[in-house]
Amino acid sequence: MSRLTDLIAQAKAKDTKLGADLDREFKALSSRLPFGLNFERHSPEAVELPLRPIRKGDKVRMLPVRGSTKKGDQHLWQVKAIHKAKKLADLELLGTAEVETQSVALEDLVVVAEFRDTIYPGLVSTGKVERGADKPYHTVINGENYHVLKALTYTHRGKVDAIYIDPPYNTGAKDWKYNNDYVEGDDLYRHSKWLAMMERRLLVAKELLNPADSVLIVTIDEKEYLRLGLLLEQTFPEATIQMVSSVINPKGASRGTGFRRTDEYIFVAMVGKATPVRLELGPEWSSSAAGVTASQDNNGAAEETPEWTSMMRRGSHAARSERPGLYFPIYAAPDGSRILEVGESVPIGSPIPSDRPGTTTIWPRRSDGSEGVWQVGPSELRNRIEQGRVRLGRATAYGFVVNYLPDGAYAAVLSDRFEIIGRADDGSIIARGRRDTRRIAPSQWKIPSHNASEHGTALLSTLLPRRAFPFPKSLFAVEDTLRFFVKEKPRAVILDFFSGSGTTAHAVMRLNHQDGGHRHCISVTNNEVAADEQKALREQGLRPGDAEWEKHGICDYITKPRVQAAITGNTPGGEPIKGDYKFTDEFPMAEGFEENAEFFTLTYEAKDAVNHNLAYARIAPLLWLRAGAQGKRIDKLPADGWAVADTYGLLSEVDKATPFIKAVNKAKELRVAYIVTDDDRRFQAIAKRLPDGVVPVRLYESYLTNFSFANGE
Ligand SMILES: C[S@@+](CC[C@H](N)C(=O)[O-])C[C@H]1O[C@@H](n2cnc3c(N)ncnc32)[C@H](O)[C@@H]1O
Known part of the structure; x- marks a missing residue:
């Protein structure tokens, strides 16, 4: 490291700027985190400012000739002199040991701002x-x-x-x-x-x-x-x-x-x-839950409903011969309004119990008539009926469809996604998707x-x-x-x-x-x-x-x-x-x-703006923005030495402080008072006289210096 520091010191002696650049890079490198993001910082970034008039001292690039789609010359030149009458600029190439100069038409140049340059x-x-x-x-x-x-x-x-x-x-x-x-x-x-x-x-x-x-x-x-x-x-x-x-x-x-x-x-x-x-979030904001269907109600609003599923087992292990314990009768009211009783499993080879008078017996039969099984055994089914998770559906050749809420849907119904609004005559749960609950989004x-x-x-x-x-x-x-x-x-x-x-x-x-x-x-x-x-x-x-x-x-x-x-x-x-x-x-x-x-359009002003009115006009929107971008704006330097708009006031001549403060006291919504002075004591004295709630802000008399931003990159 000390060797590097030595070399940087030598570079600084030869070329201050180069030395400073090297120093900064070295510091950035040595402060890098052992873990985390390592990247080349590509300093300085530069941007072309085609709308900015060319001034002496500017960095510029030469534009490709009109009609060409080729990339222009990427070298950076500095403007050494401007010949207004001839519309020409004398340029010197930057970053080379040997001096190279050229005179180029102003209209063929574009200003380049490097991000470490100070801007106004x-x-x-x-x-x-x-x-x-x-x-x-x-x-x-x-x-x-x-x-x-x-x-x-x-x-x-x-x-x-x-x-x-x-x-x-x-x-x-x-x-x-x-x-x-x-x-x-x-x-x-x-x-x-x-x-x-x-x-x-x-x-x-x-x-x-x-x-x-x-x-x-x-x-x-x-x-x-x-x-x-x-x-x-x-x-x-x-x-x-x-x-x-x-x-x-x-x-x-x-x-x-x-x-x-x-x-x-x-x-x-x-x-x-x-x-x-x-926030009150619609169901589309819910991560999809097992056993819940999202749909739309009659008004087009999103709605969630729990999925009732057939008790008949489908797919693998769905034949009576494989799961005989799941083959048993369910006795229902003949009008399909409710389940009256759940019978016991009928082992293969045992006689099938006879029908009961006044009831419809439902067997787990597939649509082709073959013997299937239910999803759960008799005692679990009784539990679920008790919980309100079972209900009858449409009539079939073998009685009625028996529907139930599987575990996922039942859990969803019990969660805050749903509200249980009662039970049907058959004891099954009636649940409604909550629409207006305020929730943290996922x-x-x-x-x-x-x-x-x-x-x-x-x-x-x-x-x-x-x-x-x-x-x-x-x-x-x-x-x-x-x-x-x-x-x-x-x-x-x-x-x-x-x-x-x-x-x-x-x-x-x-x-x-x-x-x-x-x-x-x-x-x-x-x-x-x-x-x-x-x-x-x-x-x-x-x-x-x-x-x-x-x-x-x-x-x-x-x-x-x-x-x-x-x-x-x-x-x-x-x-x-x-x-x-x-x-x-x-x-x-x-x-x-x-x-x-x-x-608005952003402008880049000349540091030494001689025209006070123009320099002020360009910062006027910034003063208004700082006060909340509301109401009238003071666009010109006030002839009376002070002005009060809706949210801010401007005192441009400090010896007019008394009428200014009077007006500030009258204004209801005033938040900021800009006071133009290079004299700190006068600023403090006027600031003390402002009513509570009005923030004093000092502006220097050369307006643009208030807004000079150097990046130090
Ligand atoms: C992906 S778009 C944003 C689209 C926007 N969200 C919308 O809904 O239309 C990014 C925009 O940033 C602008 N942009 C890129 N670099 C910029 C820069 N350095 N300064 C200002 N604007 C820039 C681009 O011109 C582009 O219009």
Whole structure:
């Protein structure tokens, strides 16, 4: 080790950054657990930011020429100078000993952010839908989720009640990119790349979860579930982690060799005192019990009935010659209403007892007339009659069918799945499946409404006709999963930072619809264009960053329109959405929801923003988000030096503190007061004058420094 430390010290002397990188890797290696997950951390991750204007000092890549579908040059260059008039940038190649320079057209460059770079995030509103009066706004953010998560550490540290994510499953079929490149099935590092990508995000997500009571839900399939399980254990050592198996495709998908895949997995990391609540669950939530049939009642509601089975023994050892002790008469009332008496076994060769007047004798005879046997002997049968487990069925040529409840069905009837509501005239039990019992769900789900093709893909296409999105979750599956954790939290904050088509936000709106809740969802997803569509767009000469390209990106083309459609009840074309929600409640999708939503795009600001108003405008949504994403927003620096909105106030000139505090005292719902000053003492003095319940938050005068996030990777 000391040799390695020496070498690192030498490297540091020659090249500080290289030395620091080596040092970090060495420390990571030496702190590795002897057991557990070992993986290459692939630092730093980088992401292209096609919408970000090029500035001096930026790291950039050169784009492939328009019309080409080839991969572009992967080298990283640094912008040394920009010639605005000529629309050119002077570049210097990074990471080489010899200096290499080039001048390239600005339009052929794209900014690359490495995750260890400091960023100054901002948000720009791109539209909103308002049908929810004073409810908080669901927000949809178009952006790289790692950077958005970092920004959310300012707005939501420790405040998120539930995170639901459905990350790329690493199928090897172009389902995700690392450093702007699809991770293919034959990439030797595909698992470690995936783990590195997930770990970085989970570590930030963890800072957002309420440590006292919150949950992280991650869906996954067989490709990565083993590694994800270990990663979660390592990242959330204090959480209780469980894995649910959930059938999402009952027909099953072929997996080449092996079983057909019908289910996927849902990891649930319960933080603090979080635990799934007891809910009134339909019988489809019961693991199938022996002797119980699930069906539907006349109203289509799921119902369970115990299985009454014929007492005639079938299959092996079912002939009288084999089990003579099980051959005996049963005497029944001639109208079939009850069993009157059970006779004794009749050994082979003994005379058959004669019929009794006023009774019908039932012998264990098969339909072809041959002699069979009963399932149990006479004394056991008498016991079972006593227990109410035996009753007569239809008439046959040999008397009546004798039915009984086998042990499994009888145990189910005595369990809390059933309620015994009385006994029939013949003494047999009348049991009814309990419908409304509040139960803790099992860890194996086979719920028809969780079918992803019917309640994900097909449902999405009714909201967004002719717009395709690969593999959305069943809306009801997400709703059911979240319900266990946010049912009793009507103001819960829910986050999905791989939100794809926006199913989670939609599910949260449905939960609110059921109980009048004010939960709100933050959905984050990037504006990637699906792999096959990318090719077509490139062939047309388009590139990321072009308006025509971006409009086909997931966030702008699917997520935002889906959330809008769900709320308004209209498709993007303005048509009422066809069909009804048919789940725990039924109503036309065209009714929409009384909810609000606002759409944003993440921006990357220049550190030294000279224009104060512009710098403030970009952080304004973050201040509003931190105060609960509710009511009006203070979008501009107030001309009077202060402003008070519904949930927060802003004091931008400290010598206007007196009128500001007066206004704060009057406002009822105020939660946060932002005070802009570089002077700590003045901040403290003003903070003391605020009423109870209003949290003072200090902002530096150069606004963007409040939101600088360095990762230290
Ligand atoms: C499997 S999908 C989620 C589907 C979603 N649960 C639904 O029901 O529609 C994952 C999504 O995460 C997005 N995504 C992947 N990597 C991302 C990243 N680094 N930042 C933001 N979004 C990302 C992808 O564009 C994709 O839409």
